[in-house]
Amino acid sequence: MKKYLLLSFLFLLSSPLFSQDKPEFHFGGALRFNYNYSTWKEGHQQRGGDFGYDMFSLQPTLKYKGIGLKTDIRIYSEAFGGYFMKFGWFDYNFTDENQIQLGLTQVPFGITTFNSHNWFFSLNYYLGLEDDHDMGGKFTHSGEGWEYSIAFFKNAEELSFGSYSDASNSRYSYDVGSIDENGDGTLQYRNKETNQFNVNLLKKLKTGEMAHKLGISVMFGGLYNLDTEKMGKHYAAALHYEFDIKKWNLKAQASYYKKDAHAPDGERKDVVALTAYGAPYLVAAEAMTYTLGVSFTQPVEWGPVSSLMFYNDFGYMDKTEEAFYDSYQNVTGCMITAGPMYIYVDGALGKNQPWLGPNYNTALAYGDEDAGWHMRFNINFGLYF
Incomplete structure (x- = not known):
């Protein structure tokens, strides 16, 4: 049996699909600037907002003898976490439909690659349920009628390898971490994600000009508490649907998650810390989320401008703890494509x-009974090469 498997593997490597004599290398990237006017900031009101640097990205890709590499290394300002890797993995295509990835790869949960159309993503992103990337391995199948992904993640992005080192705040996607809640220099809610399993299953249907994707996602993993040195757990599930017809796209998703940390005595069990972009915050340990987004894309011929995509993305977080106040997000906008x-x-x-x-610090956790609606007008300019 082992001999048969070895011969099959060698045959695959020698097949035309993988018979590359020369490496295929591309060096891409992006530069982005951002205008931000936030209504709750008095200084923004006085000077009309701020316009400045967002990020610079390096995106090398490589393909050689069937083995691929893909990565996105981002450089933000120090205030937003500095430089870190968004994703980076090695891949191997068994066939045109089947691929395995190893490294810092996207977690197959909910609608992927994005459950949104706008620059801010959906409310799920801020809970680690959209465009999350963790360290592990993932197998993906993409056929005409079905798509599925099966993944195991040893942990989230790991920058320190000490026995009890806290998760770094410098990361692109939100993961469980630690926070200095009282500002006294001592970290609380010190948890780390570990040994996580994900399964994502999609059924694809096409009737005329209409295309449907109906899916289910599940996740289960451990939460290791650095203070008690005991293992808790976290899990999530989602039902999701995506619909396309002509110039229209619709994304709908209902998600549930729970984070059950083995916290020390005296520490709240109904909140946990998440972190990204150099700044952690607290979130409710259990909640349902509902997201709905729709877009309309109109091709145009206005000099370099080739298309306009108009969209509205709504998100609602229903926190299980009755004493907490729920969270909302709605983004209306347009993406302009110009070369x-x-x-x-x-x-x-x-x-x-x-x-x-x-x-x-606590908007996604306890919330505020007197919280009102606040608006941020944002223009992001990005050139990708």
């Missing part, structure tokens, strides 16, 4: 949303 440039013009509204209001 290698993508320009997002967004009006983002939020209530108990950390990036769209004055309460950053």
